[in-house]
Amino acid sequence: MKNIIGNNLTLTLFGESHGKAIGGVLDGFPAGVTIDEALIEAMMSKRRAAGTISTGRQEADIPEFLSGIKNGVSEGTPIAFIIANKSQRSNDYNALTGIARPGHADYTGHVHYLGFEDASGGGHFSGRLTAVMVAAGALCMCMLRERGISIGTHIASLHGILDRKWNEDDLDHEIALINERKFAVLDETKEESMIAEINAARMELDSVGGILETAIVHLPAGLGDPEFDSLESQLAHAMFSIPAVKGIQFGKGFGFADLKGSEANDPFEMKDGKVTTVTNNNGGINGGITNGMPVLFSTVIKPTPSIAQKQKTVSFVEGKNVEVEIHGRHDPAIIHRARVVQDAMSAIVIADALITRYGQIDWREGE
Amino acid sequence: MKNIIGNNLTLTLFGESHGKAIGGVLDGFPAGVTIDEALIEAMMSKRRAAGTISTGRQEADIPEFLSGIKNGVSEGTPIAFIIANKSQRSNDYNALTGIARPGHADYTGHVHYLGFEDASGGGHFSGRLTAVMVAAGALCMCMLRERGISIGTHIASLHGILDRKWNEDDLDHEIALINERKFAVLDETKEESMIAEINAARMELDSVGGILETAIVHLPAGLGDPEFDSLESQLAHAMFSIPAVKGIQFGKGFGFADLKGSEANDPFEMKDGKVTTVTNNNGGINGGITNGMPVLFSTVIKPTPSIAQKQKTVSFVEGKNVEVEIHGRHDPAIIHRARVVQDAMSAIVIADALITRYGQIDWREGE
Amino acid sequence: MKNIIGNNLTLTLFGESHGKAIGGVLDGFPAGVTIDEALIEAMMSKRRAAGTISTGRQEADIPEFLSGIKNGVSEGTPIAFIIANKSQRSNDYNALTGIARPGHADYTGHVHYLGFEDASGGGHFSGRLTAVMVAAGALCMCMLRERGISIGTHIASLHGILDRKWNEDDLDHEIALINERKFAVLDETKEESMIAEINAARMELDSVGGILETAIVHLPAGLGDPEFDSLESQLAHAMFSIPAVKGIQFGKGFGFADLKGSEANDPFEMKDGKVTTVTNNNGGINGGITNGMPVLFSTVIKPTPSIAQKQKTVSFVEGKNVEVEIHGRHDPAIIHRARVVQDAMSAIVIADALITRYGQIDWREGE
Amino acid sequence: MKNIIGNNLTLTLFGESHGKAIGGVLDGFPAGVTIDEALIEAMMSKRRAAGTISTGRQEADIPEFLSGIKNGVSEGTPIAFIIANKSQRSNDYNALTGIARPGHADYTGHVHYLGFEDASGGGHFSGRLTAVMVAAGALCMCMLRERGISIGTHIASLHGILDRKWNEDDLDHEIALINERKFAVLDETKEESMIAEINAARMELDSVGGILETAIVHLPAGLGDPEFDSLESQLAHAMFSIPAVKGIQFGKGFGFADLKGSEANDPFEMKDGKVTTVTNNNGGINGGITNGMPVLFSTVIKPTPSIAQKQKTVSFVEGKNVEVEIHGRHDPAIIHRARVVQDAMSAIVIADALITRYGQIDWREGE
Numbered sequence A, B, C, D: 001m002k003n004i005i006g007n008n009l010t011l012t013l014f015g016e017s018h019g020k021a022i023g024g025v026l027d028g029f030p031a032g033v034t035i036d037e038a039l040i041e042a043m044m045s046k047r048r049a050a051g052t053i054s055t056g057r058q059e060a061d062i063p064e065f066l067s068g069i070k071n072g073v074s075e076g077t078p079i080a081f082i083i084a085n086k087s088q089r090s091n092d093y094n095a096l097t098g099i100a101r102p103g104h105a106d107y108t109g110h111v112h113y114l115g116f117e118d119a120s121g122g123g124h125f126s127g128r129l130t131a132v133m134v135a136a137g138a139l140c141m142c143m144l145r146e147r148g149i150s151i152g153t154h155i156a157s158l159h160g161i162l163d164r165k166w167n168e169d170d171l172d173h174e175i176a177l178i179n180e181r182k183f184a185v186l187d188e189t190k191e192e193s194m195i196a197e198i199n200a201a202r203m204e205l206d207s208v209g210g211i212l213e214t215a216i217v218h219l220p221a222g223l224g225d226p227e228f229d230s231l232e233s234q235l236a237h238a239m240f241s242i243p244a245v246k247g248i249q250f251g252k253g254f255g256f257a258d259l260k261g262s263e264a265n266d267p268f269e270m271k272d273g274k275v276t277t278v279t280n281n282n283g284g285i286n287g288g289i290t291n292g293m294p295v296l297f298s299t300v301i302k303p304t305p306s307i308a309q310k311q312k313t314v315s316f317v318e319g320k321n322v323e324v325e326i327h328g329r330h331d332p333a334i335i336h337r338a339r340v341v342q343d344a345m346s347a348i349v350i351a352d353a354l355i356t357r358y359g360q361i362d363w364r365e366g367e
Helices: A037-047 A106-112 A120-125 A127-145 A168-180 A189-203 A231-239 A253-258 A335-358 B037-047 B106-112 B120-125 B127-145 B168-180 B189-203 B231-239 B253-258 B335-358 C037-047 C106-112 C120-125 C127-145 C168-180 C189-203 C231-239 C253-258 C335-358 D037-047 D106-112 D120-125 D127-145 D168-180 D189-203 D231-239 D253-258 D335-358
Strands: A010-014 A021-027 A079-084 A150-158 A210-217 A245-250 A268-271 A274-277 A295-301 A311-315 A320-324 B010-014 B021-027 B079-084 B150-158 B210-217 B245-250 B268-271 B274-277 B295-301 B311-315 B320-324 C010-014 C021-027 C079-084 C150-158 C210-217 C245-250 C268-271 C274-277 C295-301 C311-315 C320-324 D010-014 D021-027 D079-084 D150-158 D210-217 D245-250 D268-271 D274-277 D295-301 D311-315 D320-324
Touching: A010 A127, A010 D010, A010 D021, A021 A127, A021 D010, A037 A127, A037 A335, A079 A127, A079 D079, A106 A120, A120 A127, A127 A150, A127 A335, A150 A168, A150 A189, A150 A335, A168 A210, A210 A335, A210 B253, A231 A245, A231 A295, A231 A335, A231 B231, A231 B245, A245 A253, A245 B231, A245 B253, A253 B210, A253 B245, A253 B295, A268 B311, A268 B320, A295 A335, A295 B253, A311 B268, A320 B268, B010 B127, B010 C010, B010 C021, B021 B127, B021 C010, B037 B127, B037 B335, B079 B127, B079 C079, B106 B120, B120 B127, B127 B150, B127 B335, B150 B168, B150 B189, B150 B335, B168 B210, B210 B335, B231 B245, B231 B295, B231 B335, B245 B253, B295 B335, C010 C127, C021 C127, C037 C127, C037 C335, C079 C127, C106 C120, C120 C127, C127 C150, C127 C335, C150 C168, C150 C189, C150 C335, C168 C210, C210 C335, C210 D253, C231 C245, C231 C295, C231 C335, C231 D231, C231 D245, C245 C253, C245 D231, C245 D253, C253 D210, C253 D245, C253 D295, C268 D311, C268 D320, C295 C335, C295 D253, C311 D268, C320 D268, D010 D127, D021 D127, D037 D127, D037 D335, D079 D127, D106 D120, D120 D127, D127 D150, D127 D335, D150 D168, D150 D189, D150 D335, D168 D210, D210 D335, D231 D245, D231 D295, D231 D335, D245 D253, D295 D335
Parallel strands: none
Antiparallel strands: A010 A021, A021 A079, A150 A210, A210 A295, A245 A295, A245 B245, A268 A274, A311 A320, B010 B021, B021 B079, B150 B210, B210 B295, B245 B295, B268 B274, B311 B320, C010 C021, C021 C079, C150 C210, C210 C295, C245 C295, C245 D245, C268 C274, C311 C320, D010 D021, D021 D079, D150 D210, D210 D295, D245 D295, D268 D274, D311 D320
């Protein structure tokens, strides 16, 4: 449904990068959840530009809550929030009207919206809209915390530079660790080389991408639905709404192509009276439904399409080939910011799945 | 919504592998589409077991249409169909009651359905349910054909054996070619080695998986919706409802992690008065919306979890560790059958997107 | 969504009156509900033709369950069922092709389905499709019974002949009473005069309608949702899918137009430690949400449009005025059969609301 | 879906009467519609308090558009708007915490939201939320105008005082007339007596209700969907989201109970080469689908539950019987304001139905 996602907990998203405000409405959020503004601010700040490796645009991006929260507790009614667009330098983009920036949605947006779209700064397709996802996801994270579920994402690879793998025996600690870090690598020695890579790309007027790995722990078994609302379907649906995501895989993912069944299957075993699996190749999901093990998935983030190099393209208004140089703000990488967007969209999907299974009241305790 | 997929064109799916029948209801299918039974049979037969490399279960799997079609033309009302389960040898599975086959949904289904599920042969999670997807997708393929859209899928890799790549300059021909073939490789010399690999796995009481690549051509630009109903979101949602799919990627997919923006961006150019792209790294989709180039994506199919080797696992009913040997029918690979399921689910998503954009009447012509 | 209704519990309906079969799929129905075939048969039989006052078409209308039920208990997977069309005398209708029977959907169906509809016997618009609603509603009634909720409907008026009102102090008994009766009047002395009225209409080649009143008891307070998914919105949505329903009102309904606020408001009072209301003018719903009192509503059933008199109308195929005489089977009234359709659609809405609020597990106990 | 309505055009609504702001997001609104601010203001002003007969609360209620509109034309992206709550005198209501005002949603909201609701001034259930419906409906009215569809509503009855009926032979003129009037009666001589009735109710610390009749003209035939998304189902669903609506009827509505089929059926006839009906008892809808005649329906608006008289009720917090006197602002009637809310919700439903049938592009011309 276009700008609405979710079954029983829905996020409706709106805004253009250079309009008055962007924002969202979270409907179906349960009553009685303590809203932790520090948690929201912590997540919002991870999405914002960080130091020299990101865009010049520095907006505080504080969501202003308009409804649904009273004295720091959710009321059960829709939570609406807006994030003002303070810095609206759309002039940077005006020169580009009618020109399709390669890798961007300028042309497809133009066709889709019949020429009536506001393309300044990407308009409705701008990465800025991910601030809405983060704000909504942060609210859901407040909810998940009350059930003991936590979520974390690290940069598994950046233009070929690899972080170490999750230590799957201690994901609680790993997630806590990564959520403390501004630059999401498990192996801190990789931060410097990744940042150097980003800065090198900047110097070349180019950009880089990479792979984000997410872990979700303490999910009850039985979550998700069969067939078309498998948890994999729901998570994938949500992740592909993050601009720049071009792939997703669960557990061993594309690595399954080279395994045999005997290597791929996760043997079950009883552990402390609980059903667990010895390995977790399937990323915590069998038949679309959680088995109680950590849910593990990764996505690929393509290199930012906004690069400062001169590029060949077309003017779709004039119907002719042109060259384009994109001025204005550029991120040579967004993967280090996208990590929290992935956390946020994950939180929204999991919160929705909890309510779908356990209802509006019993989601904290239901098994 | 559990067993329903789609916005304006919806498939409702039902059935258990060892019940009376499986089937589906396709609602919102437009009036006036010629239903080509030969096309339906051709797709159904691709999904069926083929020769020595597949399961002993050989059912004709002819969908019986109950409504919505008159004299070979769709009426616009819901098209319901059933596929009888003729061969219900559930005894093979009875011995396993309460035992979690590794890699299967026995345990998660048990938790999800509170112990009331019919687990015989996988029950509602059985791969047999994909026959419903194929029948529904074949109907959608009849519709897409009237607009000149075609879809094809090949086995890009099978346990490390690679097919050649699509020749992207001649996809019309490539798709026609692959749709003629029972074993979906572009390079026919690979058929033998892949089948040998499958048979080797069978001899080892093991199984193999691989990667399926799909191409969709002659889509209009502008299809799909921004943000949460991006065409990537919709296709991914649909593909993860195919059992064994554990990953999906569009265009260069996970390969983007190693590219720079200048390599990843697809320059636009005018060609015969039409906007096209020089390369198609993004798989025909920018910002979630088609740009008129072929839509290209691939999925990974994990090795079939049903293997005949003795495996460690648990009895979740008795709460103890056990060993299991799975008797009955086994496919050492299902990827060669899954290719048409992927075609079918793609057809359903594209048909829905056409109706969403162009309405119930104008979907053949709308631009 | 066309032929699908519900949020978390959905009914997908299909079929044409003269096709092979009609049927439905109930998805989201919880696991572990005992399916009482006698209850289903009792409801189906109320919908069937009764004695001399109804159509000549006498079909057993036994739903054949294809999935989702094992050993008389729901599995949690979709419950699909079909009802065969044994008596397909579509010749009766063939003469009418292209002619708009007044009060029927022949013309609107023709426009809507672009001329591809099967109009025989009303096709997809036929009252016969209500058999699917009753079968699905009977399943939901099995579920509601496990929570102690009951539902009953009586003929409050038939062409001006009034039944007595519900005794609201003893609705448990009243509902039990009406559900025992084949002809749904509380005051048994009215049965004869109503049947006489129906037979008089038949003799005049005419038809009659009336008003159906429904009561639902033992609902928990708090059911339904604010604003757009008020329980009134959901019930009204469902009731208008019953052919011939042209109005619905809750509690005093249109009578509110002549009341003052002081007369209309229902004072609350504590009774046995529970919040109740002294009167129930609002029909058990405040702000779209149940208050724990019985939900009371009524609908108007227009006189059956199929009458045997010669009528003026048009041939929309030939674009000219014509006269039509409708041969074949006619019901001079359907209100005495529609009562159980109203029970059934009510049961579907309430079951869905329970699952939405209490989830897939806790709906029997949740408060 | 709680606070979201619509299939392809959706309104998401949010806000509490005494929070920062109320508002909405209209998603799926087509690109290229001229937004007429004068029309929006005209509709908003009809909803506002008028003269001595309405509440003391006088807010300008200007919707501030945050997205989706550029230079007065819709962009196709979500249109979000907020309406600030300037006058937040919630003290008036504080004394009532935990007390169930008869006829209000205080108690049901308390149960539904588990005690976390903000009940001040009705909170999320407040009639103030209808300002959001009117703003969204006014946008849809801009869209409908481009197709020549118009909508009007008059007060058919107010506490027994009747307006004259629509002149169905000249509905274009009648609708234009009623939309010019601040007090929506066709027979202007009734305005004075109705206002006198409202003022009399005020003097008695009481309130009155009535019946609203709506006409929608120039709809194409074929609009709406069969079975569960009949246009009647959709309109009824929408109308019951207006607080105080307790009934709806189409065409002759409850009057059908006293008619015979021969009186109720609308004979078709050709007129100027077009299929029309001689009478319009069915209110322009057959089988849930428009037949091209005006859609006619009426609703009942119960008397405002907020009355200044002392009333018996309960404190649901203390679990005891109490008496309540409601101070603060009271409307002795809201029907004269609700008329434009009914127009607005009608416009939303019709706009959605147009897009569902004709798609995102062709809705202006599709037939």
